[in-house]
Amino acid sequence: MTDWTDPETFARALERAETREKGNCFEDFAEGQVIEHDPGLTLTKHGNEAWMSQTLNHDPAYWRRDAAEARDFAAPPIHPDYLTAATLGVTVEDLSEKGGYFLGRTDVRFPTDAVYPGTELRVESEVVTKKASSSRPNYGIVTWRTRGTNAETGEVLCSYERTNMIPRRTPLETDGGERSDGGTAEDAADEADLPAEFVVPEGGYFEDFAAALDAAEGRDAAVAYRHERGRTQDDVTVASLPLATLNTAKQHHNVDAMADSPSGDIVTYGDVTRSTALGHARSDERTYREVGFDDERFHTFVTPGDTVYAFTRVLDAEETGDVAGTVRFEHVAFNQRDEPVYSGTRAAKICKRDD
Template sequence: MTDWTDPATFAAALDRAETLEKGNHFEAFAEGDRIAHDAGIRLTRHGNDEWMSRTLNHDPAYWRTDAARERGFDEPPVHPDYLVACTMGPSVEDLSEKGGYFLGRDDVTVHDPAVYPGTELRVESTVRSTRESSSRPAYGIVTWETRGVDAESGETLLSYERTNMVPRHEPLATDGGGADGGGTDDESGDGDDPPALPDDLIAPDGPAFDDFRRALDAAADRDAAVAYRHERGRTMDAELVSGLPLATLNTAGQHHDANRMADSPSGGIVAYGDVTRSVALAHARSDERTHRELGYGDERFHTFVAPGDTVYGFTRVLDADPSDGPPGGGRVRFQHVAFNQREEPVYSGTRTALVR
């Protein structure tokens, strides 16, 4: 009788056993394909509070009923960062669990700011484009549009487009002469010229809309930009790296399977991009009187964030429009850059918010 737990016998069985794989290769995707992600997720108060507290997002409107009602909500809604992560998470098994670089995301739109705990989210994606990777023959490049939908009403709550490298089932024959980008920025100058920065970097005097407007006005008549760094940092611990992704049904092994990642380019597990992003945006929000989040764009992830890395934030104010917003406030468009303790950019993106 076979003893399947005998070490030598079990090792032989593992060598012969077929692995039932998760996820899809590049060849599985064709432009126009629509994918209904089976899992879905129920947005919860606990999940929202856990995400917000661990990423340092402390806006009282998402914590306290009185503050929420002052902003026009019936009760504290779920935070947009939590909604983004819960829309992304259920899509991972079908779209990107095989691995590959997360190249970027764009047109992140909050269709309804008043999404409350208890909402059951259905997630669906459409393949927008596929293309070969001339620099990485083992990968292709896929762009999807993903929507988070209220399962009861059918209303779209959040949508975005994201682009990933996805492993091919069969590597492409190529001379490797092209360049597609690979999740990191390799662009640099020749090392001789100084950085092309404005003469002056101006910080606003305070967190309100008028402070941003005055800083932009001060920068307008000279070679200056409204750009500043935020004091807080957040070191990536086990809960951030593995716990939060798994709580949003993100099953990508990059965040929790150290054995699988030992031979990867990063050499180990890495943080979920949406955790890095949320921490960076939290640093920025702590220095502004945010009224409401509107949308995000041109999001890029520049290099790996590993356990033990510390994420800091840097902000540039692009414009401030008083014609749209709460009384005395307006719409502000920012560019945010997250960077690590080595002062290397790890994330960048634009963000539009109403500021009081």
């Protein structure tokens, strides 16, 4: 009788066994294809608070009923960062579990004023474009438009467009003339000189950001500053938070598979990196509502033991209401080696002083 657990016997069995693969390759996607992701996810108070606490997003309106009601919420709502991460996490098995670089995301929007715990999230994605990458013949580049909806009402809760490199089953013949992000080397922009002066807002209210922008206007100056807090990546941020959003990508969970990858180790889920940096930034402002995000990019790997810091540049401020005004920021997350790991623009309504 064969002992399948005998080491030599089992090793021979593994050599002969076919692997049941998960995920899709570049060739499996077609422009216009719509993918309904299953399973969905119920957005819970526990999941929301776990995400917020571990990424240092401590806005009291998302924790306490009195603070929520003061901001015109019916109760502490689901944080937009957790909603975004959950919407993406549900898509991973169908779209990006095979691996490949997360090249960026844009047009992140939240059409509803608030989403509350207990909401059942359903997610679908449409293939917008797919194209070759001649510099990486083992990969192609796919862009999807993803929408997270309320399963009961069909209301859109979160939407965005993201682009990934996706492994090919059959490598593409190449002459090496294209960059990995799909652009040519000649497209790379020259670095602009930094302004002579950095102006720092005196506080975190809308008026402080507007005043800082006024002070910088007409001078060789920018409203820019770094945030003191840092968050070192550990087992919770690298593995637990992605799994809580159903993100099954091997990049976050399989040390064996990632040993020979360019990172040499498992990596932090991009939305954890992003949310951590935004948590640092929000600790220095009076946020009223998130409006949306654009031009999000991930520049290099974040691995266990790396520390995520944040830098902010204030782009403009606009009067949009009595309670809050809209401020547009550029946020850059960076590691302990001062290397940018994430960047993106963000629009948020910032509270005005209650005079």
